[in-house]
Amino acid sequence: MSFLNYSSPYLSIVLDVLAKYLQVDISYILSALFVFMALSTTFRLSIFDTISSFFVSSIEIRMDDEVFNQVMYWISKQEFSQKASRTVAITQFRNLQWFSEAASMEEEDDGDPNEDFDTEWKKRRCRSKVNPILLTPAEGETWFWYKGRHLIRLRRFRVGRDAALPWERLTLMCFGRSNAILKELIEEAQQLYSARDGNKTVIYRPVQVGPESDWRRCGLLYPRKLESVIIPGDLKWDLLERLKQFLSQKTRLEYRQRGFPYRIGLMFFGPPGTGKTSLCFALAGELQLPIYLLSLGTSTMTDQSLVTLFNKLPKECIVLLEDVDAAGITTRRVSMAQPRDPDSPSAHAVDRAPSEKLGGITLSGLLNVIDGVSAPEGRILVMTSNHIENLDPALTRPGRIDYSIKLDYADRDIVREFFMAMYKPLDPQGEDLDHLKTLAERFADTIPNKQVTPAELQTYLLYYKDSPQLAVENAFSWPHLSFSSEDEGPRYG
Template structure:
């Protein structure tokens, strides 16, 4: 009866047959669909909360490191409050190049682009890692990436805890270690794995040299307010809060080793700047020097080779876009940054343009020379002193002999580097080192 009535109303209705009925059904379904979408969106906004982290923020690397740590930890050792598993992985390779020419590579598997699920302190979270391949960062050339975390609104307080835990994990991995950074485009990025800090006393310089540099750096760091006060008193009294150091001397005298040890002693990092890098221009150089990470030294090695005759050329003949005037402007020009410590090294100070090493660009100029008699003695006693294989009295007697040999050879115009002495001590016994050290002296014989 009801079916016949419906067929009568619909089938015999001329308006419905003309299409108005079907249009009404379509409109009704569209309204219902939009209502469901609006309802689900409203429900999602009320019940879910989303956190977005992009790869321009430091927390991005911290979070990926935290994920990799928990994903690579054995299940029986992993904390029960954390759970993560992914079938979409990406590899990150860190290469460490050592000064002796060798290198090592470390691979780390991290969550790749896609959707992942993790459980943190009893709450489930959805993680989406998205990579924008159609547009790149203008200066670095890297793709834009974003990580989006979504969880229930009631668990929004877990986000700060998770990020704090990721930060602490990253800081713990670098605690007691020295981080070396290099320039990637206009960004400073870690180069290789953090290195163990070298004790400052392990680098043996001549009497008073190490203390002179360290005291000057510490005094500069403690006078931040002094610089700020003179910047606010008057424009004429404004003194930029930056410091420049030049360590010059022959190869193997310990210039770079001392800078690394000093950075470790002050809990500073090192930003290694290569002026011969392809693609480096004046504007990028100014940006890098003005945006160095906090608590870091900027190290420019062999600056004499970089601007010999005011032209900067790499070993393969490539001429950099960095100009000498642009380099000077980056050091202390109008566009140069504040709160910066720059260390430069050179083997040939006589090749440097006077405009580069004038006061204001180089505030402290220190000679780090070949081994003096006192240095040779100190290095010898540190290598062989305290060993069970040789009596302390023998060590002191041999150290006296070595000191006399170095003094005599220096009187004849012959020199020996600290690097040569260290290499000799590494491969030789104490007696043999003293007997054979004369063969390592270089220079004219009077």
């Protein structure tokens, strides 16, 4: 009673009046009421838990798994999300960006290509100022009907209350002992998410999630056509056929039966700008495989995090290690002893320090994740290097690298093909290409053989993308393009 007197003096006066006229000690009534409420709450919770254990199925979805992205995207597209009384309006998701790529790509196709630039650009700038919004139910419980006959309870809640890094979980519940309906819902979400990606190339990069490393989507790109990558002969088509053969079920079974590790390694090497990364992206687009992009020079990367990342790779993907010679851990190890043969290549090699680890990664750690005992199978490993002569032979030996492809400066055939690829009509049927072929031959005769890269060719031809005649006439000054404020056009020198 002292607590009541302190918290509410008016209530204590009422209780004193009731006790005086009814001759009843109100404290006993209140105590009995509190005991009854506690027992009632415990009983109701016990009944609910009993009913849930026998008649309710549930699936918990954690934020550190990609299925969280898929289900959240599915939820944002459902009608109940738009009609919910309590919603969250999202323009950017801090961690996983499960919708932003799709929204931006949908906007890219809205414009009219025949509209004049000023009008079309004004519309695009107005759209870019307003971020697309998706609505999802707020934290707490939301009930909705799935396929019109299954009542689903969605519970969205945070794990911890760190405002800088919201960490969420979802729980889906339905009546019944079987969770088949919930599995069907998740599969539908996966299919919708996959359909959103279409034939685009998904890019993943490593991120640090607490104490562990994990993969996160960082891009969704339109696939690059393999025809647009100009390299000598039929090399790219032969490589594509080899990869298709490797990915076939027949090859998978043969590797398993014969005891071969089911993986393949490719090395693309050559000067910068010769199309190494472009070839990798084009192959990924043709095979509809995701690319897992890994930088060995990251300061936070260690041997253990490298093992963790490789163990989390899906069975069918492309792992791209760009510029492995620049990472500092794959350089050629130099023996302290003098070479026996003074005329051997190693006798004239540049004197380098022994391989040092950068950011905690060692050469032995890299070799173990590539083809060690616990190395994952089914993936396509692609490494690029500007100076393959600097790489340790242990990294490029057969078994770790199955195919090494050199991409060099453009010869006459590549220059001619590049010119045709740039100016040939998108629909060449019925077009007279003889004049264009003549210009391509003149252009190839003008450009010095194997002195320019495909990237330089592309930069030059894009400047004259609407005038192949001017491209040929001004090609004598190749290869260095610069601009002068005193000249009306480009200046070469």
